[in-house]
Amino acid sequence: MSRALVIAAHPDDAEFSFGGTVARLVDAGxxxxxxxxxxxxxxxxxxxxPVGELVAIRRAEQCDAAKLLGVTDVTFLGFADGSVADSPALRLALTRExxxxRPDVVLTHQPMRSLQFPVGASHPDHLAVGEAALNAVYPFARNPRAFPExxxxxxxxxxxxxVWMPGYEYTDFLVNVDDTAERKVMAILAHRSQFGGAGDPRSEIQWVVDRMTAYGAQLGCSYAEGLKRIVVDGGLQLLPATS
Known part of the structure; x- marks a missing residue:
């Protein structure tokens, strides 16, 4: 595939959800x-x-984290954190992006609440962004009569x-990230403002490594990310060593 677009609700969501896969895509060109x-x-x-101070910090951290994975094009839409809705304004903004x-694949949040994974996975902003992103993919981005502006x-x-999204209980697509798992961890840790001052930040995200290890055991490798794959328009020729 030539191009991929990651649509995330918050700074750090992309790294937690797809960091290993993003790095692998970049490595594949x-x-x-x-x-x-x-x-x-x-x-x-x-x-x-101050709000402005925190926003500036998180933007800088997101850009640093993205660069660790090989991503240099980061757009911030600036919607209010904690108040996102699947609104016409958000659908328009995502359709524009x-x-x-012009991506082959969009990576974004699940639009439905998980009842098996920790509640943080189903942050209301995640659900709203996932729904708006799916709506932008289909029908709006592909419909020349939608949003004539x-x-x-x-x-x-x-x-x-x-469209790829975190699989949770709907996982049907495992991506081998043996070569990129450590970069995913480093990219998460680049969001320094999100970790307490005491203790080892790595210990706070051991669950991320544990989850990659569990998915890796299913795939027959050391580390994998578990996704839900939705074919929208024809499907793609997938990367090798995926299942």
């Missing part, structure tokens, strides 16, 4: 772009910290072949 929907303003434990980047911007309709 795929052009990967990030779109971060919210400003990340609620991602802090100090209520006295899909038509601008985008045609005026020179952004013609574009069909996305597939």
């Amino acid at each position: 795929t052009e990967v772009t990030y779109v971060v929907v919210t400003d990340g303003a609620q991602g802090g434990d100090d209520p006295r910290q 899909i038509r601008r980047t 985008l045609l005026a911007e020179g952004l013609s309709a574009h069909p996305v072949s597939e």
Whole structure:
């Protein structure tokens, strides 16, 4: 595949959900772009910290994390953290980004709540962004009559072949990330503001490694990421050593 677009609700969501897969795509020559929907303003434990200061920190951390995975194109839409809805405004913004980047595959959040995984996986912003992203993929990005203002911007309709999202209890697609698992961990740790001052930050995300290890055991490798694959328009020729 030539291009992939990651649509994430918050800074750090892309790394937690897809970090190993993103790095593998980049290594295979795929052009990967990030779109971060919210400003990340609620991602802090100090209520006295100025909003603008935290937003700036999280933007910088997201750019640093993306670079560790080989991604240099990061767009921030600036929607309010904690207040995202599958609104016409968000559908338009995501449709614009899909038509601008013209990806073969979109990686984004699940639009439904998981009842088996920790509740944090089903943050309401994740659910709203997942739903809006799917709606942007189909029907809006591929429909030349949708959002005519985008045609005026020179952004013609574009069909996305597939959508990948964290699999949780719906996992049907495992990606071998033996060569990129450590980069995923380092990219997560680049979000320094999200870790407490005491203790080893690596210990706080041991569950990430444990989950990759469990998926790897299913695939017959050391580390894997578990995704849900949705074929939208024709499907893709997948990377080797995936299942």
